[in-house]
Amino acid sequence: MKTFFVYVLTKCTSSQSTHKTHFNMADGPTCVKQTECHFSRIPVEIVEKIMSYLSPYGDFFDAKCVCRLWYRLIVRICKQRLQNFHAAVRTGNLRIRTLTTKSRISPLPRFSHGCCIIGEKMYVHGGCSSSNTAFNDLYFLDLREQRWIRPRTSGSPPPPKECATAVVYDNRDIVIFGGWCQPSRTGINSVAKFFDDLYIFNIVNLSWRSPAVNRDLPRPCKRAGHGACVLGHKMIVFGGAQRELRFNDVWVLDMIEMTWSCPNIRGKKPSGRFGHSQMAIDDHTVLILGGCGGPNLLFGDVWILDTNEWIWQELEVKNRQWEAPQLWCHPAVRINDVIVVFSVPRNQAHVLTPSSNEQQGIGHQRPGLDGLLPMQIFILDCSQIRSHFSCSWNPPPITQGSSPATSLHSVVVARGEILIFGGMFARWTESSPETSSNLVAISSNILE
Numbered sequence: 001m002k003t004f005f006v007y008v009l010t011k012c013t014s015s016q017s018t019h020k021t022h023f024n025m026a027d028g029p030t031c032v033k034q035t036e037c038h039f040s041r042i043p044v045e046i047v048e049k050i051m052s053y054l055s056p057y058g059d060f061f062d063a064k065c066v067c068r069l070w071y072r073l074i075v076r077i078c079k080q081r082l083q084n085f086h087a088a089v090r091t092g093n094l095r096i097r098t099l100t101t102k103s104r105i106s107p108l109p110r111f112s113h114g115c116c117i118i119g120e121k122m123y124v125h126g127g128c129s130s131s132n133t134a135f136n137d138l139y140f141l142d143l144r145e146q147r148w149i150r151p152r153t154s155g156s157p158p159p160p161k162e163c164a165t166a167v168v169y170d171n172r173d174i175v176i177f178g179g180w181c182q183p184s185r186t187g188i189n190s191v192a193k194f195f196d197d198l199y200i201f202n203i204v205n206l207s208w209r210s211p212a213v214n215r216d217l218p219r220p221c222k223r224a225g226h227g228a229c230v231l232g233h234k235m236i237v238f239g240g241a242q243r244e245l246r247f248n249d250v251w252v253l254d255m256i257e258m259t260w261s262c263p264n265i266r267g268k269k270p271s272g273r274f275g276h277s278q279m280a281i282d283d284h285t286v287l288i289l290g291g292c293g294g295p296n297l298l299f300g301d302v303w304i305l306d307t308n309e310w311i312w313q314e315l316e317v318k319n320r321q322w323e324a325p326q327l328w329c330h331p332a333v334r335i336n337d338v339i340v341v342f343s344v345p346r347n348q349a350h351v352l353t354p355s356s357n358e359q360q361g362i363g364h365q366r367p368g369l370d371g372l373l374p375m376q377i378f379i380l381d382c383s384q385i386r387s388h389f390s391c392s393w394n395p396p397p398i399t400q401g402s403s404p405a406t407s408l409h410s411v412v413v414a415r416g417e418i419l420i421f422g423g424m425f426a427r428w429t430e431s432s433p434e435t436s437s438n439l440v441a442i443s444s445n446i447l448e
Contacts, residue, residue: 109129161224217260226241241272290328344375374402418442419441
């Protein structure tokens with residue numbers, strides 16, 4: 001019935017139309033009936049219910065152009081969907097499902113890749129395979145068609161790398177900075193290579209460029225596992241690692257002037273780290289969560305950086321008994337005033353630990369329990385950051401559906417859902433790690 005409603009809605013583009021209605025019976029013959037559709041006579045409540053089944057990535061906005069009534073209904077449904085999504089995230093009333101795409105081509109399984117969303121497309125760049133082979137390919141997932149596409153690009157792309165940052169600037173540019181390339185498992189006398197290069201991909205003309213950035217002036221050194229986010233016309237970079245070094249410096253890239261600067265920051269600073277989550281919480285504040293400083297040095301602390309006053313502030317973290325484990329390899333996303341992390345259950349946290357033999361750089365994982373562990377959602381309430389300089393972990397929610405837990409995956413917020421791609425499964429051995437190419441969606445379990 002839902003499919004029939006959507007079919008009627010998308011075919012009726014005026015108040016009166018004549019069309020064929022197909023009723024497909026699972027256990028009987030198919031009948032075809034010619035009928036006259038007076039759509040304007042359908043009660044508004046029914047029209048709104050039908051519209052609520054439309055995809056937020058295409059049909060939804062096409063329907064807004066039909067008439068003023070449909071426009072008002074779509075706006076109302078958008079607002080309600082967003083409210084439901086935010087409420088579901090805050091309470092943990094979520095459902096997890098693995099999506100199937102309609103593609104002949106798709107990205108190979110990978111981890112430590114870059115990922116971002118612009119409009120109706122999710123872009124994936126780089127990363128690493130289970131054999132330590134780094135990628136420099138670029139794919140995007142058309143969220144409207146649920147189809148992977150590898151665009152033909154111009155210009156010189158970045159070299160193969162993992163653990164680089166990929167951020168969106170001005171809704172048209174994807175900015176790639178830093179990263180590293182591990183020695184191949186089959187290589188001979190190969191060594192890890194770290195990068196300090198900057199590449200920009202323009203989604204309009206599908207072109208790569210590597211702008212010249214004050215090469216004779218101070219600039220961040222080569223690093224990987226750092227964090228980056230955009231505030232206005234500036235990209236803020238914090239932390240990272242290079243072999244045995246762990247950084248806690250902050251660098252600012254002016255996206256207009258294409259110049260680096262290193263601000264003088266007051267206050268106690270976070271320890272040097274890699275693998276942390278970094279996100280903007282308003283137009284001048286950056287939040288840092290977790291990370292790793294080396295073998296047996298995992299962080300669960302939370303910091304904010306005020307870029308107006310250039311001062312660090314460590315937050316009090318409450319209810320740490322519910323803290324997400326292994327924050328160094330499970331990236332977080334912010335939705336309103338909560339932060340969401342997708343990790344392994346706390347009682348299985350020992351499955352993923354940094355290697356004590358960090359000869360080449362920023363850590364490897366060790367094998368743990370056999371079997372695929374379930375994904376667990378962890379929620380950090382940040383509603384009191386401004387008032388009390390504190391945040392609090394909520395009890396892990398019970399969700400509908402399940403998916404295998406992964407680490408070093410990407411996680412982004414789309415229209416009313418969270419999308420996770422790739423990563424490394426919790427079950428693996430050093431000789432043959434299991435890498436994922438799954439696309440997982442987490443959405444509201446609240447009935448509309």
